[in-house]
Amino acid sequence: xxxxxxxxxxxxxxxxxxxxxxxxxxxxxxxxxxxxxxxxxxxxxxxxxxxxxxxxxxxxxxxxxxxxxxxxxxxxxxxxxxxxxxxxxxxxxxxxxxxxxxxxxxxxxxxxxxxxxxxxxxxxxxxxxxxxxxxxxxxxxxxxxxxxxxxxxxxxxxxxxxxxxxxxxxxxxxxxxxxxxxxxxxxxxxxxxxxxxxxxxxxxxxxxxxxxxxxxxxxxxxxxxxxxxxxxxxxxxxxxxxxxxxxxxxxxxxxxxxxxxxxxxxxxxxxxxxxxxxxxxxxxxxxxxxxxxxxxxxxxxxxxxxxxxxxxxxxxxxxxxxxxxxxxxxxxxxxxxxxxxxxxxxxxxxxxxxxxxxxxxxxxxxxxxxxxxxxxxxxxxxxxxxxxxxxxxxxxxxxxxxxxxxxxxxxxxxxxxxxxxxxxxxxxxxxxxxxxxxxxxxxxxxxxxxxxxxxxxxxxxxxxxxxxx
Numbered sequence: 001x002x003x004x005x006x007x008x009x010x011x012x013x014x015x016x017x018x019x020x021x022x023x024x025x026x027x028x029x030x031x032x033x034x035x036x037x038x039x040x041x042x043x044x045x046x047x048x049x050x051x052x053x054x055x056x057x058x059x060x061x062x063x064x065x066x067x068x069x070x071x072x073x074x075x076x077x078x079x080x081x082x083x084x085x086x087x088x089x090x091x092x093x094x095x096x097x098x099x100x101x102x103x104x105x106x107x108x109x110x111x112x113x114x115x116x117x118x119x120x121x122x123x124x125x126x127x128x129x130x131x132x133x134x135x136x137x138x139x140x141x142x143x144x145x146x147x148x149x150x151x152x153x154x155x156x157x158x159x160x161x162x163x164x165x166x167x168x169x170x171x172x173x174x175x176x177x178x179x180x181x182x183x184x185x186x187x188x189x190x191x192x193x194x195x196x197x198x199x200x201x202x203x204x205x206x207x208x209x210x211x212x213x214x215x216x217x218x219x220x221x222x223x224x225x226x227x228x229x230x231x232x233x234x235x236x237x238x239x240x241x242x243x244x245x246x247x248x249x250x251x252x253x254x255x256x257x258x259x260x261x262x263x264x265x266x267x268x269x270x271x272x273x274x275x276x277x278x279x280x281x282x283x284x285x286x287x288x289x290x291x292x293x294x295x296x297x298x299x300x301x302x303x304x305x306x307x308x309x310x311x312x313x314x315x316x317x318x319x320x321x322x323x324x325x326x327x328x329x330x331x332x333x334x335x336x337x338x339x340x341x342x343x344x345x346x347x348x349x350x351x352x353x354x355x356x357x358x359x360x361x362x363x364x365x366x367x368x369x370x371x372x373x374x375x376x377x378x379x380x381x382x383x384x385x386x387x388x389x390x391x392x393x394x395x396x397x398x399x400x401x402x403x404x405x406x407x408x409x410x411x412x413x414x415x416x417x418x419x420x421x422x423x424x425x426x427x428x429x430x431x432x433x434x435x436x437x438x439x440x441x442x443x444x445x446x447x448x449x450x451x452x453x454x455x456x457x458x459x460x461x462x463x464x465x466x467x468x469x
Contacts, residue, residue, distance in 0.1 A: 032283050078405050081255075083412075104209070106192070108191075109192070110193070125199055130202040150164075176281075183276070193269065204311065212270075221270060225308065245413035246412075288333055327439045328446075337367060
């Protein structure tokens with residue numbers, strides 16, 4: 001009997017591991033990034049490239065006008081988002097719209113990989129959550145071949161109801177694959193993710209439940225703001241902190257108010273478990289599974305919202321870790337955009353025209369701007385020093401408008417966050433932006449030769465991230 005039980009358990013683990021890797025790709029291959037391009041996409045991209053090149057040679061003024069219009073739309077979008085962040089807050093919802101009755105079981109997935117130095121810190125923060133211990137379903141998700149983290153995790157006194165889930169080795173070696181595997185064993189009606197370096201506001205779970213109750217049964221996910229701990233040190237981390245503040249304090253609340261799809265953050269997104277399951281969970285072949293699952297939920301008709309209790313994270317403090325992380329992000333955004341554009345009419349029908357437009361601005365715009373920042377900076381710098389290379393007044397006006405909009409967005413975020421250090425980052429932002437072009441070029445190469453490679457971000461560099469208090 002004992003042998004039979006072990007065999008059944010082994011068989012169940014093997015099924016869970018296969019499902020974690022291939023469930024979405026087999027059930028809905030058009031929604032999975034396992035395949036990079038469809039032949040029709042390659043043909044369309046080649047045709048569009050040819051048309052743009054021909055137009056650039058034959059009618060450069062038309063191209064400049066088109067770029068002016070696109071830039072103006074993108075600038076106006078960010079201005080509206082920043083302005084809305086300063087509008088008077090809505091009155092507090094009456095208590096009757098919050099979560100009523102018994103609290104549900106809440107699953108927390110905590111994926112750790114090569115982070116033995118972080119287990120004590122995350123265990124301490126999980127203990128601080130304002131939620132009944134007997135209602136928490138904690139899954140500490142570890143990789144089978146990560147001996148150091150496994151050994152460290154076994155020595156820690158985790159909160160009650162915590163369970164260590166060991167993910168079998170296998171490709172792709174990605175965070176979404178590990179999350180899918182752990183989700184098999186989840187018991188909660190709601191699910192969230194906390195990374196090793198996360199310091200979530202203890203009130204966050206209850207705030208998420210209130211948002212689900214107020215939002216109704218079609219609210220599939222709510223995102224908490226991710227804010228950057230400023231003591232990681234250095235110019236890179238201060239610029240990163242400004243980016244995050246704009247993203248999560250101006251753009252994301254603006255999109256949520258509009259009912260538009262959200263590019264979710266990699267952590268502190270709170271899911272209705274039924275919505276997550278119906279959507280096929282995470283795509284293990286997409287290296288920005290957070291952005292992908294947000295759009296996939298929206299395509300299925302689920303609404304996405306935003307809450308205010310934040311999670312503090314740390315930023316890469318040095319250039320190389322920043323480049324590795326940003327390369328993965330841009331590669332994943334390209335993967336996500338390619339998946340969404342495999343059947344544009346279907347995507348527009350499922351997201352709605354306004355949602356499709358918002359996706360192109362947020363996701364497509366982030367990709368285009370990453371590739372464009374470097375050449376634009378080089379052209380402007382060369383025009384300043386070269387007596388023969390001249391840019392028009394329109395070109396300089398666009399550049400100044402773009403900088404002014406970004407500075408306004410950062411300043412607005414600093415007001416919302418009440419942190420003047422964020423506003424100071426606006427002074428040197430133009431020097432930071434071209435770095436994204438280096439990452440974009442690395443991402444394009446990475447997509448060609450190793451599309452599903454997950455570049456691990458080093459954690460535990462700031463005092464907040466390594467401190468359990």
